[in-house]
Amino acid sequence: MPKDDYDTMVRKMIKGSDVVVEVLDARFPSLSRSGRYERMVQRDPTKRLLIVMNKVDLVPDHVVNKWKGIFGREGFKVIPTSARERLSTSVLRNTILSAVKDDMFYITACFIGLPNTGKSSLINILKGRSSAPVAPIPGFTKALQALRITTRLKIYDTPGVVSKRLTMAQQILLGIAKPEKLSDPVKGAWSLVQSIDEINPNAIKKAYEIEYESPPEFLEKFAEKRHKRKKGGDLDLDTAARVLLTEHNNKARIAVWEDPEDYLKKKKEKEENV
Ligand SMILES: Nc1nc2c(ncn2[C@@H]2O[C@H](COP(=O)(O)OP(=O)(O)OP(=O)(O)O)[C@@H](O)[C@H]2O)c(=O)[nH]1
Ligand SMILES: [Mg+2]
Incomplete structure (x- = not known):
């Protein structure tokens, strides 16, 4: 529908x-x-x-x-x-x-x-x-x-309705973007890592025990750890990205939450700008 x-x-x-x-x-x-x-x-x-x-x-x-x-x-x-x-x-x-x-x-x-x-x-x-x-x-x-x-x-x-106001990055963070519907799951996975790092920089490291400097580096190490490889032996980043996104949607493995202080700060800024 x-x-x-x-x-x-x-x-x-x-x-x-x-x-x-x-x-x-x-x-x-x-x-x-x-x-x-x-x-x-x-x-x-x-x-x-x-x-x-x-x-x-x-x-x-x-x-x-x-x-x-x-x-x-x-x-x-x-x-x-x-x-x-x-x-x-x-x-x-x-x-x-x-x-x-x-x-x-x-x-x-x-x-x-x-x-x-x-x-x-x-x-x-x-x-x-x-x-x-x-x-x-x-x-x-x-x-x-x-x-x-x-x-x-x-x-x-009622069925859940995705608000039109939410960006794709926000939908991915909220765990409501279906990996199979994303045109580029690798970019989706990078976006997830980046959004979570912005809120809680240690959450992903802790959940997966992977050290990384950037979202692409995380996804490569994640693919390695999960043995996601193509037939020739190259890392299969597409599959790894889907696994990461699906786990985030279904299992909430990564401890992440919005910061109420940040919300208050943004709300104040908005009120001052009116
Ligand atoms: N950790 C945790 N998971 C929950 C809780 N409540 C529901 N879930 C899980 O969240 C997922 C979605 O639950 P549903 O009850 O189907 O959610 P819904 O809001 O009806 O979803 P839609 O029908 O898609 O709109 C399921 O995997 C539930 O097991 C909760 O209190 N804590
Ligand atoms: Mg329901």
Whole structure:
């Protein structure tokens, strides 16, 4: 289905929901937000927006708390969760139920967000048994799914939509770019290494135990270490690049997360320039 159709589908779901739960990747909370959908919810006083920072198992607590404070000061209700470790999933359920007025018995909520942030995983936990298909592949949920969680609560799972505002380098960092869709996976892998080095210069070295001075040097050493060679014996950088990107998308092996201080600095600069 074309991207625009997913967007239309998500907009329709937001229109039909009382509570909209935006699921962010706790590693990249500001990058994975969708201002457009948030504004759509906020424009309608009958709707409530909740921000979930999922995958907190991949980020140190003090970083998660800082983000929670920042978004809280911006006026958002934030719930850090981990579907993997079943952290705060009942808090999430109770917050959804209490987000609407007491006299409203039936509640419809929808889960929105970029691909792969864990929307379906969270909904499955709320439901109590596997109902929404989960996969390590970004863009796995293809169609709408309505799930009755309790008598009062119905939740719609939506397919993740990639925001047009995200550059290809950002999509690669977020782990939502499919390696097979990249025209040049080697450049994609270099871009990943460069983006991560800019945020956390030791993360890749630590994850793969490879010393390097530049992204191309890293990829060559990575190809060697993984024995990725073509028939003639030359290094197969294309295959190595795909392996690296796939591991980043599926396994989150590299410990990397956005720096909240950096976000605050950039936000201040932007405000001063207005
Ligand atoms: N480490 C970690 N991984 C998680 C967590 N929640 C989900 N995942 C993993 O993230 C991947 C994507 O999960 P899904 O629940 O399919 O994500 P989704 O948001 O529904 O993705 P789309 O349907 O593509 O939009 C899977 O490999 C999950 O196992 C979490 O809390 N921590
Ligand atoms: Mg899904």
